Amino acid sequence: MEPQELVEHRYRAVLEVLDGAPVVEVGLRYGVSRQSVHTWRKRYRELGVEGLKERSRRPHRSPARLPADVEALICELRQQHPRWGARRVAFELGRRNVEDRYADSKDATAPRPVDEDDWRAHRPHRGTRVFAPALLGSGRSLLGWR
Known part of the structure; x- marks a missing residue:
């Protein structure tokens, strides 16, 4: 769904709720949970139509991230x-x-x-992949490279 279509979709759902339709029914009709409809309604009240746009899911901070030099x-x-x-x-x-x-x-x-920047050289395995259904009658299977 395009960003503009997504906003319109959410806007129609919010308008139905504001007109008195039950949140659960609106959620079922639009294929979303009631929590999503409540979130859209809250954002619409706070920010208007701008609040119905898709938001970034990126964290605001990353305390465990390494410094660039390290x-x-x-x-x-x-x-x-x-x-x-x-x-x-x-x-x-x-x-x-x-x-x-x-x-x-x-x-x-x-x-x-x-x-982000994978430096490892991807080398194929030497040999062929083998599978032995029963290893010397022990009941265990063996899967590996020969």
Whole structure:
């Protein structure tokens, strides 16, 4: 649904409620929950038609987000040493005097900020995928790469 159509859709629902139609029936007619209809009505009263526009779902703040310099250093370390795991990256951050909360070498969950810019080379597996229905009569199945 286009943004303008969405606003009109919500506006018609709100007008029905303001004219006295039960919220539950309006919600059923428009294919939304009664909570959505209540939200639209509240926003319409506070902001008018502008309040019926789609809002961003992005959080207002991200307290756990890494500082840009630490994120860049982690990405650089992972590019230079692709086999290093989280513990080694955390150890290296500690050696480089990065703030303690990012460099706790006991923590195996060193931040991995690669969602937006995935640097890893995607290599195919060597060999072929195999499946053995019963491994030497143990009743277990085996699925893996040969």
